[in-house]
Amino acid sequence: MPGLFFKSIEELKGIGKKRVEQFRRLGVNSVGDLLMYYPRDYEDWSDPIPIAEAPLDENVCIKATLRTPMRVGMTSKRGMLISKASVEDESGWVKIIYFNNKYISSMLQAGETYLFFGKINRTDSGLQMISPVFSKPEDGGNIHPIYHLTTGLPNRIVANAVSEALTMLPKMINDPLPQWIRDRWNLQGLDFAIRKIHYPDNADELFMAKRRLVFEELLVLNLGLRYLKSSSRAENGIVFEKDYTADFLSLLPFKFTNAQSRAVRDCINDMTKTKYPMNRLVQGDVGSGKTAVAAAVCYTAIKNGCQAAFMVPTEILAQQHYKSMTSILKDTGIRVELLTGSLTPKNKRLIRENLQSGEIDLVIGTHALLTDDTEFKNLALAITDEQHRFGVSQRATLLSKGNHPHLLVMSATPIPRTLALIIYGDLDISVIDELPPGRQKIDTLVIDSKKRTRALSFIRKNIDEGRQCYIVCPLVEEGENSPEGLLSAEEYAQQLMMNEDMRDIPIGILHGKMKPADKEAVMTDFKNGDIKLLVSTTVIEVGVDVPNANIIMIENADRFGLSQLHQLRGRVGRGSEKSYCILVSDNNSPDASRRLKTMKNTSNGFKIADEDLKLRGPGDFFGQKQHGLPELKIAGFGNTEDIKETQQCTEEILKASPDLSSPDLKGLKAEIKRLFSKTGDTALN
Numbered sequence: 001m002p003g004l005f006f007k008s009i010e011e012l013k014g015i016g017k018k019r020v021e022q023f024r025r026l027g028v029n030s031v032g033d034l035l036m037y038y039p040r041d042y043e044d045w046s047d048p049i050p051i052a053e054a055p056l057d058e059n060v061c062i063k064a065t066l067r068t069p070m071r072v073g074m075t076s077k078r079g080m081l082i083s084k085a086s087v088e089d090e091s092g093w094v095k096i097i098y099f100n101n102k103y104i105s106s107m108l109q110a111g112e113t114y115l116f117f118g119k120i121n122r123t124d125s126g127l128q129m130i131s132p133v134f135s136k137p138e139d140g141g142n143i144h145p146i147y148h149l150t151t152g153l154p155n156r157i158v159a160n161a162v163s164e165a166l167t168m169l170p171k172m173i174n175d176p177l178p179q180w181i182r183d184r185w186n187l188q189g190l191d192f193a194i195r196k197i198h199y200p201d202n203a204d205e206l207f208m209a210k211r212r213l214v215f216e217e218l219l220v221l222n223l224g225l226r227y228l229k230s231s232s233r234a235e236n237g238i239v240f241e242k243d244y245t246a247d248f249l250s251l252l253p254f255k256f257t258n259a260q261s262r263a264v265r266d267c268i269n270d271m272t273k274t275k276y277p278m279n280r281l282v283q284g285d286v287g288s289g290k291t292a293v294a295a296a297v298c299y300t301a302i303k304n305g306c307q308a309a310f311m312v313p314t315e316i317l318a319q320q321h322y323k324s325m326t327s328i329l330k331d332t333g334i335r336v337e338l339l340t341g342s343l344t345p346k347n348k349r350l351i352r353e354n355l356q357s358g359e360i361d362l363v364i365g366t367h368a369l370l371t372d373d374t375e376f377k378n379l380a381l382a383i384t385d386e387q388h389r390f391g392v393s394q395r396a397t398l399l400s401k402g403n404h405p406h407l408l409v410m411s412a413t414p415i416p417r418t419l420a421l422i423i424y425g426d427l428d429i430s431v432i433d434e435l436p437p438g439r440q441k442i443d444t445l446v447i448d449s450k451k452r453t454r455a456l457s458f459i460r461k462n463i464d465e466g467r468q469c470y471i472v473c474p475l476v477e478e479g480e481n482s483p484e485g486l487l488s489a490e491e492y493a494q495q496l497m498m499n500e501d502m503r504d505i506p507i508g509i510l511h512g513k514m515k516p517a518d519k520e521a522v523m524t525d526f527k528n529g530d531i532k533l534l535v536s537t538t539v540i541e542v543g544v545d546v547p548n549a550n551i552i553m554i555e556n557a558d559r560f561g562l563s564q565l566h567q568l569r570g571r572v573g574r575g576s577e578k579s580y581c582i583l584v585s586d587n588n589s590p591d592a593s594r595r596l597k598t599m600k601n602t603s604n605g606f607k608i609a610d611e612d613l614k615l616r617g618p619g620d621f622f623g624q625k626q627h628g629l630p631e632l633k634i635a636g637f638g639n640t641e642d643i644k645e646t647q648q649c650t651e652e653i654l655k656a657s658p659d660l661s662s663p664d665l666k667g668l669k670a671e672i673k674r675l676f677s678k679t680g681d682t683a684l685n
Contacts (some may be wrong), residue, residue: 004030004031004032004035004165004168005031005033006032007031007032008020008029008030009023009029009031009033014161019153019157022153023153023161025150026149026150034161035194035198036633037147037158037162038198038633039145039198041146042144042145042146042200042206043061043117043133044143045117045140045141045142045143046061046141047061048061048063048141050062050089050090050091051088051089051091051094051120051127052091052092057119057121060119061117062089062120063113063115064087064088064089064113064114065089065111065114066086066112066114067111068085069105070084070104070105071084072102072105080099080100081102082099083097083098083105085108087114087116093126093127094127094129095126095128097128099131114134114135114136115135115137115140115141116129116133117132118133142201143199143200143201143206145162145199147159162198163198166198169194169195173190173191173194174667175189175190176216176220176671177216177667177668178664178668180664181219181649184649185215185649187215188208189212190216192212194209195209197209197213214634214636214642215642217635218635218643219650219668220671220672221635222647222649223650223668224672227654227660238402238403240268240306241304242300244299244303245268247299248295249296251332254436257432257436258434259288259431260288260289260436262430263282263293263432264296266280266428267282267296267430270428271300271301271381277405277406278406278407279427280407280409280429280430281427281429282294282432283410283411283431283432284410285414285432285435286412286605287436287570287574288412288432289432289436290385290410290412291325293410293432294385294408294410295325295328297381298310298381299334306378306379306380306381307361307376307377307378307380307381307402308379308380308381308382308383309363309382309401310325310364310365310385311365311370311382311383312364312384312385313386314539315341315342315516315519315520316519316520316523318338318365318366319520320545321364325362325364329362334361335360336360336361337354337363338351338365339351339355339363339364339365340365340366341366341516342520352373355376356377358377369401370397374401376401380406382395382398382399382401382402382408383409385410385411386411395409412570413563414563414608439573440572440578440579441579441603442569442572443579443581444580444582444599444603445583445600446583446585446600448585449584449586455553455582456501458580458582459471459553460501463505463532466548467549467551468532468533468534468546468549469532469533469534469550469553470536470540470553471492471496471535471555472538472552473487473492473535473536473537473555473556474486474537474559475488475537487555489509489510489511490511492555493508493509493535496533496535502533505532506531506532506533507533507534508522508534508535509522509536510523510534510539511537512537512539522534526546526549529548534549538564545574546571547575547576549571549572550580551579551581552568552571552572552580552581553581554568554583554584555584556584556585557585557596558585558595558596561612562595562608562612563605563609565583565599566609569581569599583596583599595612653668
């Protein structure tokens, strides 16, 4: 089957250059890609329901006979062509209606029996189906695959292409799962799984095919992550003999919460009482005090004569941590420096020289820490903040700059336990589950666009009283995949600047497409109070700390994930003033209403994360797929049993062959390389 990934889909019948471009938009370039382009859903035509028993307003399949020819006429109001007929089975009848289909009367013949698929609803004149899909019983009585589509590419074309691609499958497929794994977990072979995931004959076949493919994908993900992580798991040559936590706490003008104290104690125990390097995730909600925990751990590492590195995803966040750390550690003799891409070449060179000589004790930086010319004298502690924004190999690169240093991973994005089992399978986890005293409760309001004017007046009032506010838009600029009526950050800011009630307010714009220096200038002006109202995209969701900002209004809030909304909400409530989060949405769908109601009713990030995972799945859990995980085709994280089984299988495989060198694991190792090939993780090559 690997050879099919080198066969262009142009080799399939009916796929010309235009179709190739359409498939490419779906990420399908080869025949192999197409076979792994699994259906998003299915229409089950295999077991028609009697009309009298069919549930209303749900997709159903009925088998019914057309008793009279289709009646064709014009509607009086809109001038549309309308075709009607009644179909019946032994249990009852239903009217079928088609609009603007001049061929339907010749396609459906009176006296013939058909399968109809669609929704039945009840009207004053009886039951009806609007534009049901149909086929002869001998042609359509099975389960039909439904695929994700793109403009101009109908499901029929994708399904037909998949059907032809299946004929190219060799008779003997090399199965990446060894026979002992398939026997142990009662899994079907790969040939069966690929054929039946697209065209199952019944629900049992679909279940078995999906279970096999989900198991393999989760197993490959688990093995890949564990294999990449194992490079840092070695006996530790760095010995921390003394715990300096008490000295550190005496530096602080506040007391740790019990949760902060537990997290620090967990870390210090890892670094002083085991022969292995610490491998720990400290997870806490927005504002729970993770930076102070990291500072305490750094203090003990440095006082034991070693260096620490603190890596963050953005320059804004790096500068904030640098400011916090220098403030906490002043007068201690500890030298803290900042290393980011925007520094001049001269300053970067000086900092790297001082890191190599050991004159710098703690460096806070972005990806600039990962370059080959960044070397340490004695790196003993590596910290990554907002770890889901880094690839696994980037973390490994940072660790490689020391002699098996301790690792502390921090995340302000609450992660449901099932997802954490995958992403952080080999890390111990500490949870900071309480907020420091004085942290403001944020009132969350959900409004529609009709109340926007009142909301802007409320923002204006707070700015007049000396405070600052954010407005968040989902888009950066006009035309960026913009649905009708959706304003970008740039358009929104321009409209505000022309608004008679707002145009005298200093307004700033911030988005990810700006140059780093320009972003920094805007954030500096906002922090200093020169900008009163910041119109931004989600670039502010992590780390922006402006205590004077007390209102955040999020436009088109239904377009964001819950966890992302929670992160954005955390930008306010950092000062002494009463704070508000205003969610603007005109989407009244049950799903949108449920999500926004969750935001209104709870401020617990872990509850929100669980709900987010249920509603959206893991694919966009962190927004814009910034989690560092390879993209999965079929597996999800909602079924804990799947995760447990594949983790158990992972343990058995690594116990028998830690380096995956066993001949029967050759196929699995190839799948690991392929899955991780698009993440930038090269350690498996």
